[in-house]
Amino acid sequence: MWAICFRECKDLFKGFKPVLIISILLGMAMVSTRLGAAFPDEIEGVTQKEMYTSGLTLTITLFGILFVFALSHSVVNKEIESKTIRFLVTKTSRNRILLGKFMGTVLFWLIIIGTCFTFITLTSRMFHLTNYIEIMIFLLYSISAAFLLSNTVPKSSQSMFIGLILALAIPGLSLWAYFSERWYIMWLKYVTPYYYTELAFPLQGVPLLFAALFIVLSLYLFKRRDF
C-alpha cells in the first residue's frame, strides 16, 4: 500500500499541470501575505490573520475542485485503460491499491498546501492551523470525489471532460444554492463543502463524512470490476 501511495504522490509532481497549480497557489499566498502586511487593522470583519491566508482560501474555494480533478480525474481509469492495473491487482488486494492511491494523493496535497502555509507562517509570523485544516477538509472532499469520478467513468478522456464541467459547475451552483430558497437547488449546499466551512467545529467536519462515503463507494465499485 505504501509503495503505491508514494508512487502516486511522486507521479503527481511530474509534468506541467502540478507546476502550474503550485505556482498559482504560492502566488496567491504571496499576494495575500502582502495584503496582510499592508492592512494590519481589521477591515469589514476580516482580521489581519485571515487576510494573510485569504488568497489561498479563496483560490482553493473557487478552483480547488478544478485543480484536484485536473490532476486526479484519471487516477484509476487510466491504469485500467492501459492495463497496468493488472500488475497491481495480481500482487496486492484491491483495497490496498485504491487506498494507497488515495493516500498518495492526500499526501501530495498535504505537501503542497503545507508548503504554502509554511511560507505564510514565515512571512506573517502567525500560525494558521485552523485554516490549514479547513483547506485540507475541502481538498479531502474533492479528492474523494475525484476518486469516485475515476471509478465511475471508464475512459480518462470522458472523466476529464465530465470532471471539468463538474469542477466549474459545483462552485457556481453551490453559491446559487447558498442564497436560494428554491427547493430544487437548496439541497445542493448540503452536499457540497462550501456551506460547512462557515459553521463551527463539529459541523465543519461534515464534508469528511461525504469524503468517506465517496471512498467507500469507490472501493465498492473498484472491487467489483473486471480488468
Next chain:
Amino acid sequence: MPVIETEKLSKSFSRNEVVSSISLKVEKGEIFGFLGRNGAGKTTFVNMLTGITLPTSGRMLLLNNNNDIDQIKHRVGVLPDYSTFYDHLSAKDHLKYFCKVSGKPAATSKIEEVLRAVGLIGHEKKKVGKFSFGMKKKLGIAQALIHDPELLFLDEPTSGVDAESAIHIQRLILELQKNGKTIFMTSHNLDEVERICTRIAIMKEGHIHSTGTMKELKKKYQTRSRVQIKLSSHIKKEQKENIKNLLFSYSIEWKDSMLLVDVMAEEEIPTIVHALSKEGIDIFAVHVHEPSLQEIFLRQ
C-alpha cells in the same frame, strides 16, 4: 495436493458465457499447457484465477488457501495476456516498484538476476516507453518472477519474442519447474507445449474439450497410425503388385521404395511385417508415425 483447483468455474460477459463450468486440477510441479483457438476463453479463465476478473459462478482454490485470494498473491506470479507498462519508468524501476507492491522488497542483485534470466540485462536503465513488444514481454515475465513465487501463470509467454529468446524462455520455464514451481501457461505454439508441458488441456468455446498428458492425448486421438516401411530400392513392379494383393484389406501407398500403410491398431504391425518377410521381401526399417499435438489439435 493440487496447487490449482477449480470447480464449475464460469464467466459471462453480459449473458455471453465465455468460460463454462470448468473443473480442473493442477498438481504441484507441473507445467500445465492450456490450448485453444483464438477466443476459446483461455485468457478469461486465467484472469479469473489470478484475480484480474471475477468469476460469475463456481469455486476456485489456489495453493490450498480457500479463504482469500489476496492472502496468497505474494506467492503467485502472473504474466497477463497483454500489458503495457509505465512509460516513464525503467525496467529496473518497474521491478523495484512491483516488488514493494507485493510486499517482498528485492535486493538489487535479485533484480539483476531476474533481468539476466529473461535476457534484458543491458536494457535495465532504458525507459520502458522505448521498449519493443518482445522486450515488454520479457519484462512481463521478469515481473512475474521477481518475488520468487511458487505458482506462475504465464499467458502466452513466448508469443511475439524472437526464436532464440523463445527457446531461452522455454528453458527458463523448465528450470523453474526443476526448482519445484508450478507453471500454468497458455500458448499457440504447439511444438513448445509438446516439448515442455507435463499435462495439457484443450479448450473449445468455453469448455475443456480434452485433458491429459501428451501420451494420453495421443492415445485418445490416434484413430489411425501410419506405418512407414522401408524396402529395398530394387523392388520390382510385380513385387509391388504382390504386396498390394497381400495387404488388400489395408489402404496402402508408395513413395518410391517406401511402403505406407494405415493401421487401426499397433497390434497389426507385426502381422504386416510377418506377411512381407514370408514373401521374401527384405525390410530395411519400420517407422510408426505418431500424430503430433498439432494434428490432434487440428482434429478438434
